[in-house]
Amino acid sequence: MNEQEFLDQYMKPRTGIYARARAFGTSKAEKDIVKEYLDSTGSTDPDLFHPSMIDEYIPIRDKVFTSKYGEGFPEMYDKYKNLGVGAFGAVFQNPDDPSRVFKVQRQPSYYEQGKGDTEFKRQTTAAEMGVAPNIYSVSNFPTKKLTPEEELNLFDKRNKGITPRLQKMEMDKVNTIDAQGGNEKMILDHLGITGSQYDIIKSDNDVEKLQAVRNEKRKLSLALAKQKLNLADKGIVHLDLGQAPNKLREDHISYDPATNKMQFIDFGITDHYDHADNLHEHTKNLNLKDEELKDYTPGANAEHFLDHKVNNILDAMRSVGDYEQADRFREVYDSTVDKDLIAADNLVNEYRDVVKDMSFDDANLKLRKGKKTGNLYGEIRNPTVSEFLEDFMK
Numbered sequence: 001m002n003e004q005e006f007l008d009q010y011m012k013p014r015t016g017i018y019a020r021a022r023a024f025g026t027s028k029a030e031k032d033i034v035k036e037y038l039d040s041t042g043s044t045d046p047d048l049f050h051p052s053m054i055d056e057y058i059p060i061r062d063k064v065f066t067s068k069y070g071e072g073f074p075e076m077y078d079k080y081k082n083l084g085v086g087a088f089g090a091v092f093q094n095p096d097d098p099s100r101v102f103k104v105q106r107q108p109s110y111y112e113q114g115k116g117d118t119e120f121k122r123q124t125t126a127a128e129m130g131v132a133p134n135i136y137s138v139s140n141f142p143t144k145k146l147t148p149e150e151e152l153n154l155f156d157k158r159n160k161g162i163t164p165r166l167q168k169m170e171m172d173k174v175n176t177i178d179a180q181g182g183n184e185k186m187i188l189d190h191l192g193i194t195g196s197q198y199d200i201i202k203s204d205n206d207v208e209k210l211q212a213v214r215n216e217k218r219k220l221s222l223a224l225a226k227q228k229l230n231l232a233d234k235g236i237v238h239l240d241l242g243q244a245p246n247k248l249r250e251d252h253i254s255y256d257p258a259t260n261k262m263q264f265i266d267f268g269i270t271d272h273y274d275h276a277d278n279l280h281e282h283t284k285n286l287n288l289k290d291e292e293l294k295d296y297t298p299g300a301n302a303e304h305f306l307d308h309k310v311n312n313i314l315d316a317m318r319s320v321g322d323y324e325q326a327d328r329f330r331e332v333y334d335s336t337v338d339k340d341l342i343a344a345d346n347l348v349n350e351y352r353d354v355v356k357d358m359s360f361d362d363a364n365l366k367l368r369k370g371k372k373t374g375n376l377y378g379e380i381r382n383p384t385v386s387e388f389l390e391d392f393m394k
Helices: 003-010 017-024 026-041 051-069 073-079 110-128 148-153 183-191 195-204 207-232 275-286 297-319 323-337 341-356 385-392
Strands: 082-085 090-093 100-107 135-142 165-172 236-238 253-256 261-264 270-272
Touching: 003 073, 003 165, 017 026, 017 082, 017 090, 026 051, 026 082, 051 073, 100 110, 110 135, 110 165, 110 236, 110 270, 183 195, 183 207, 195 207, 207 236, 207 253, 207 261, 207 297, 207 341, 275 297, 275 341, 297 323, 297 341, 323 341
Parallel strands: none
Antiparallel strands: 082 090, 090 100, 100 165, 135 165, 236 270, 253 261
């Protein structure tokens, strides 16, 4: 069995391993397939799936895989280690280069193929900016393993000339936050703090050590905001990243706390805005007297795109403790955007440059106790101007 045959079997709809793994994970999918086969032969042994039975389990698994997917499948299954699955594809380790992976997607119609081509283009753009891993090659090869619904869908005139295919993208392997055990474990490992030590730190309310953890989380938030804004500079909005620090799609983000380098993967759910063109069309609309000739979509799209940039600017400001400046920026933007979209755009561009100049050292907030009020500043935010004047200047 060659690579294409293996991937075609693995990704086969309904009965392939991917069809089950996308819902339950690869390990459970594998064991369910083996169990179903054994149940059908009346030879199920519950103890077979215990980790201590691995030497007995593997030969039986290989027999089941050969029966279900063909000769040579077990060997290819072990050779092409699956690293993860998602709604639109599966990722495999490149067996010849540990620094690279393959992302494989089934694309039976014009719709999936269009999404796949768009994902490739947007990740390529992001990679040129250092926001995504480099893509080295894209290979398409035909598949005839279709469901009856997919067979019927080929009669749709939009599928004229379309050949159902698998698409394989080879790219750099990245170390996602999820692979590092989640953002908190990643940060604790970076600081040399174990989980049990962190529990004691929290129990003792060790403010200095807690502050070190909070500062690293702020750097993570700043890195996310910066990279989202870098994408926005090219009109790209990644819609599947979540929010820092505790609601991230950690399987879609790689991050190194030592360097603050962050990259995004899985560009299947993104939007693209031609912001300059939308603003131009919006300005033309303002000069039209005939309401029936106006197209309000460009203005709405421009505002929606600006809202996205504003949210990331606010996240960046808060990550360096500037809550007061963030609130003032939000107020000015909200009071401007509905009246003058061009002025709002200029305001956003001005503050986007502020974020660009932010250093990760800016997220290292210092704990300071107010001389007059006794308030502790720096845990969440820096003091406001009035608080600074009252607590540190009198």
